[in-house]
Amino acid sequence: MDEAVSKIIEMTKQSGLHLVATANAEMVMLANQDPVLHGILNSASLIVPDGAGILWAAERMGERVPERVTGVDITKELFKQAVSNQIPIYCLGAAPGVAQQAVSNLQAMYGTINIAGIHDGFFDEAEEQRIINDIKTSGAKLVFVALGVPKQEQWISEKLSSLQGVVAIGIGGSFDVLAGNIPRAPHWMQRNRLEWLYRLYLEPKRIGRMLAIPKFMWTVIKNK
Numbered sequence: 001m002d003e004a005v006s007k008i009i010e011m012t013k014q015s016g017l018h019l020v021a022t023a024n025a026e027m028v029m030l031a032n033q034d035p036v037l038h039g040i041l042n043s044a045s046l047i048v049p050d051g052a053g054i055l056w057a058a059e060r061m062g063e064r065v066p067e068r069v070t071g072v073d074i075t076k077e078l079f080k081q082a083v084s085n086q087i088p089i090y091c092l093g094a095a096p097g098v099a100q101q102a103v104s105n106l107q108a109m110y111g112t113i114n115i116a117g118i119h120d121g122f123f124d125e126a127e128e129q130r131i132i133n134d135i136k137t138s139g140a141k142l143v144f145v146a147l148g149v150p151k152q153e154q155w156i157s158e159k160l161s162s163l164q165g166v167v168a169i170g171i172g173g174s175f176d177v178l179a180g181n182i183p184r185a186p187h188w189m190q191r192n193r194l195e196w197l198y199r200l201y202l203e204p205k206r207i208g209r210m211l212a213i214p215k216f217m218w219t220v221i222k223n224k
Contacts (some may be wrong), residue, residue, distance in 0.1 A: 001068050004048050005077050011045060011167045012087060012141040018043045019156050020169040024051025024073040025216035026209055032219070036151040042158045045167070048074060049094055052193030053213050057220045068193070071134035071171035072178060078142060078169075079106045088114045088139050090132065091122050093121040093146025094175040105123050116140035133158050143168040146175045 011018040021027070021044045031038040041047060049055055049071035060064040082089055092101040099118050107113050116138035134144060143160065145152040145168055152170035160168050176182045184190070185198030195205050196213065200206055 001067060001077060003066075004046065004069050004074060005081060007089070008074075008078060008142075008167050008169075009044055009081055009085060010222050012165055014128070015164050016048070017156075017160055017163045018150060018167045019153070020046045020048065021153060022050035022069070022171060023047050023054055025053035026051070028054070029212045029216050029219070030150055034150060035155060038152075044200040051213075053216050055193065060220055060223065062102070070195075071169075071174040072184065074169070075144060075171055075174050075178065076106065076109075079159050080110045081116075082113055082142060083110045086114060087141045088116040089116070090117045090138055090140035090143045092135075093147075093152070093171075094144065094166055094179075096120040096122065098179045098181065099146070099175045101180065105178055105180060106126040106196070120127060128159075135160065136163060142169050142172050144174075145169065146170060146171050146173065148168060 008018075008020060019090075021039065021041055023041070027037075027041075027050075031041050049058070049065050050068065050070050052068060055065050055068055081087070087150070091103060093099060093103075097120070100118065103113065103115055106134060115142065117134050119134070123131060135166065143166060145156055147155055147170075149170065149172060152172070152178050156168040160166065173182065177184055182199075182202065185195040189195055
């Protein structure tokens with residue numbers, strides 16, 4: 001976590017747009033079928049292992065991955081660092097009011113944060129252009145995009161490519177968790193890589209998406 005956060009903070013001081021992806025089994029399987037997402041991930045500045053399946057795959061392939069870095073956890077840590085480093089933040093995504101509540105909760109934890117802008121994930125083409133212009137003129141150095149995979153990665157790559165010294169991170173449903181709308185799994189489940197099971201318990205409709213996990217595991221086994 002610390003290494004990833006340090007790299008991201010350093011990226012805000014460098015030229016160009018830096019895309020950070022929080023990868024899980026579902027994202028990898030989507031990328032195998034979607035050449036656009038595949039290309040985006042291959043060119044990403046940083047990919048962190050969000051899902052337990054990624055850690056399992058790395059271990060099976062003999063690679064060392066120190067720890068799981070979830071979208072929720074890295075968002076919290078980057079907000080904390082933004083306070084001490086005076087880094088402006090823009091938040092995009094989730095239902096109306098959710099990102100605002102998440103920001104309020106994080107400010108209660110870490111202190112006043114320089115929020116360059118907030119917008120929910122519901123917008124038409126005209127509003128989208130206003131959002132893009134707002135991000136470009138806001139001075140934001142960290143942009144958190146919660147539009148779901150693969151939309152958030154594609155949106156960052158297509159709409160924010162001209163930005164300079166900006167890190168844009170796709171964080172999926174992290175604002176919902178940080179706003180308190182969706183509880184996180186107990187710590188023992190997080191430690192034992194069972195957070196996905198807790199999410200399935202809370203949201204049974206995710207069962208279709210969860211099928212990506214055994215498919216991913218079988219793909220890893222076949223290709224080892």
